[in-house]
Ligand SMILES: Nc1ncnc2c1ncn2[C@@H]1O[C@H](COP(=O)(O)OP(=O)(O)O)[C@@H](O)[C@H]1O
């Protein structure tokens with residue numbers, strides 16, 4: 001197999017050109033798309049011979065006829081959307097239906113120092129300045145990023161002003177509905193937290209059970225000096241969907257970043273999380289949990305860059321696998337030259353409920369500085385027999401005890417999610433998923 | 437209540453209990469003392485139903501039922517409670533949730549309704565206060581990050597909530613300072629009654645200053661080599677275990 005596989009089918013919906021709509025805002029968006037498209041065509045999608053994709057095979061994507069029609073003429077019945085829409089976790093929410101912003105279902109309430117809009121509107125209104133920093137977070141764009149940019153058309157744009165703390169999170173909901181004939185969505189979100197601000201973002205991805213779709217989303221977060229951002233991602237896509245989500249974060253000095261990811265859905269999921277600490281005294285805390293069953297595949301791919309001294313990172317992923325499901329953990333910690341007094345811990349643990357489930361773990365430490373504290377641990381195993389016995393010795397039945405321990409394993413991570421509405425929702429999901 | 441006859445138990449093909457005879461009647465308190473490694477915890481866990489300990493021969497009858505065929509959770513529901521020498525830490529499992537699930541499992545077995553969340557909380561808080569536990573421990577995961585003493589108190593909390601009929605306390609006193617020892621002993625004494633039996637496993641006479649046993653047994657190398665009244669504990673305190681060495685075959689009626 002070659003290192004890359006041509007995937008013209010993924011670019012075919014653009015025909016010979018690019019998305020030319022909503023171009024009132026000048027040439028930058030058009031360039032972004034044009035560049036994304038040409039770069040993507042050059043490579044196609046990575047095969048498993050590319051190290052970063054060793055355990056996750058994207059080639060099934062090349063065999064599907066995805067359409068891209070964000071402005072479908074047959075509008076989807078509002079009652080249907082209403083039924084499928086997950087409960088709002090904030091007084092402020094932006095809803096995207098099949099990749100397109102829905103005014104009807106969104107609610108944004110004006111708050112001093114907080115700019116919230118959708119990409120199309122920002123482009124239309126000519127606010128090119130807002131997008132100046134787009135693409136600056138994250139490492140060199142990969143094929144999926146290029147593909148996303150080729151279709152750049154909608155998403156959330158949020159800027160939190162200097163020293164502003166809105167006091168409420170913003171909830172982004174991406175819902176796939178009635179996408180029976182293989183659709184793809186390429187949302188692009190941009191968050192800018194100015195100096196000293198505090199912000200919390202919840203991204204939720206879900207779809208109706210009958211749709212066949214591919215979500216390829218990018219969220220880019222700029223955290224300026226002294227700002228603090230918490231990010232939550234709840235993914236309950238349907239079990240025949242593909243989901244590739246990138247979270248690209250760039251941090252200034254004395255910043256805090258909290259990433260909290262819960263993955264339940266998707267036939268194939270890839271979560272890319274990249275955090276670059278580009279100023280001293282910052283911290284990155286990346287927590288993740290997943291519950292997989294059947295033939296689900298989830299790949300958590302993280303990179304944390306300690307580019308300055310005195311930064312701290314913690315990373316913890318716990319996952320439960322049933323059926324023939326498969327998980328990948330690939331976590332890179334990079335400590336650049338001169339990044340002294342780095343403190344970094346990483347742990348990845350999986351619990352196998354079935355003999356046919358499997359996990360590939362690939363932690364990587366790259367350290368080019370002295371006076372650094374780095375540790376990582378990885379484990380794959382079954383439920384702890386001592387704990388199981390302890391619960392049973394108190395009268396709790398075997399199956400109930402298994403269930404308690406299984407959800408407890410994920411709750412270890414969930415306890416660290418600061419937003420209790422989010423963790424409550426995930427706890428409910430856990431309770432309904434973990435059956436005995 | 438409990439009748440153990442000629443019990444032989446092994447783990448990993450190693451014989452650890454070598455013919456134990458012990459009878460505990462309703463309302464009695466028995467103390468079992470003995471040097472490290474003599475098999476006290478093995479006896480505790482065999483009664484509680486730990487599967488790794490396999491019964492080679494002999495029998496354990498509890499309320500006339502053969503325990504060897506009973507799952508640990510059924511034993512617990514029938515009223516057996518073993519306070520662990522080393523309580524297990526279970527991260528991610530909330531202590532309150534654990535206690536309530538256990539209580540409801542026991543109640544269900546007895547044909548009782550689930551306890552209401554509110555009533556349960558009231559009960560737990562009252563019991564926690566009695567044994568000097570901070571309410572903070574309700575929000576924490578089971579034993580996670582608890583100090584040695586806190587773990588032991590958490591065992592006694594479970595004892596007072598679950599109200600078993602037979603409690604086996606495996607070195608619940610070790611690692612407790614004198615104040616904690618008093619509080620824990622008071623908890624055990626509150627639990628005790630004409631229908632409740634207790635087996636106290638301890639190294640130290642000092643626990644027996646607070647909880648007065650009806651019988652004292654010495655376990656050595658997998659056998660009970662001497663039994664007596666509470667005065668035996670005092671004698672052990674004075675003379676240690678060495679003077680009993682010659683007795684190792686004394687009560688060897690089991691083959
Ligand atoms: N899980 C085990 N595997 C192997 N040997 C064990 C195990 N548990 C206990 N033993 C052995 O059994 C003997 C009795 O241990 P134990 O019952 O813990 O004694 P005590 O509680 O009186 O100190 C010791 O020799 C100990 O090493």
Ligand SMILES: [Mg+2]
Nearest residue numbers: 476477521607
């Ligand atoms: Mg012991």
